[in-house]
Amino acid sequence: DGGITQSPKYLFRKEGQNVTLSCEQNLNHDAMYWYRQDPGQGLRLIYYSQIVNDFQKGDIAEGYSVSREKKESFPLTVTSAQKNPTAFYLCASSTSQREVRTGELFFGEGSRLTVL
Amino acid sequence: AQKVTQAQTEISVVEKEDVTLDCVYETRDTTYYLFWYKQPPSGELVFLIRRNSFDEQNEISGRYSWNFQKSTSSFNFTITASQVVDSAVYFCALRGRGGSNYKLTFGKGTLLTVNP
Numbered sequence: 001d002g003g004i005t006q007s008p009k010y011l012f013r014k015e016g017q018n019v020t021l022s023c024e025q026n027l028n029h030d031a032m033y034w035y036r037q038d039p040g041q042g043l044r045l046i047y048y049s050q051i052v053n054d055f056q057k058g059d060i061a062e063g064y065s066v067s068r069e070k071k072e073s074f075p076l077t078v079t080s081a082q083k084n085p086t087a088f089y090l091c092a093s094s095t096s097q098r099e100v101r102t103g104e105l106f107f108g109e110g111s112r113l114t115v116l
Numbered sequence: 117a118q119k120v121t122q123a124q125t126e127i128s129v130v131e132k133e134d135v136t137l138d139c140v141y142e143t144r145d146t147t148y149y150l151f152w153y154k155q156p157p158s159g160e161l162v163f164l165i166r167r168n169s170f171d172e173q174n175e176i177s178g179r180y181s182w183n184f185q186k187s188t189s190s191f192n193f194t195i196t197a198s199q200v201v202d203s204a205v206y207f208c209a210l211r212g213r214g215g216s217n218y219k220l221t222f223g224k225g226t227l228l229t230v231n232p
Binding site: 043045104105107108109 | 158159162207219220223
């Protein structure tokens with residue numbers, strides 16, 4: 001079945017360590033996104049990519065980095081510069097074709113990161 | 117700037133009651149798209165509906181209905197005869213149309229608990 005796979009589902013990190021969250025999609029979608037969810041804060045956009053080898057900062061990109069070397073993959077690295085990394089991270093994808101510009105997002109099941 | 121407000125943080129109802137989730141939005145775009153997503157305890161967001169700004173026709177899908185009113189910038193969601201399986205966090209979201217703005221702006225979500 002087509003969908004988005006995020007791993008790991010749960011991750012613990014010590015302060016000062018970088019960690020990379022994986023996001024893979026087999027939907028053949030051009031665009032991919034990373035959102036952060038905190039209790040009572042809704043979803044906030046970290047980074048998004050509309051095409052391979054290109055990505056843009058979202059609203060809260062500081063302390064995060066991404067790459068988009070393949071269409072199927074959009075990994076997110078949470079660096080030690082991120083002051084409050086403990087959160088639930090959601091990856092999403094959509095088609096950005098001109099005629100389907102209003103397409104909804106398809107989400108993975110999320111990765112919960114806890115900094116000890 | 118775009119903004120989505122879901123004033124109800126939490127709602128608790130008894131099974132078979134009707135419940136309405138409120139959503140108010142702000143945008144300067146004349147063309148925009150509104151969405152509702154459901155987030156069950158498993159974590160992933162599930163798309164429920166998309167509405168274009170130029171289509172104010174209300175929609176019904178089974179026990180779900182949506183009331184879109186441009187005059188009040190609202191896009192409310194009603195669940196009729198609620199069931200325990202409806203318990204989830206519900207997000208309202210807005211997508212503009214200008215330039216490279218393909219990203220969604222989410223409200224903070226409403227936690228709906230349906231008690232048996």
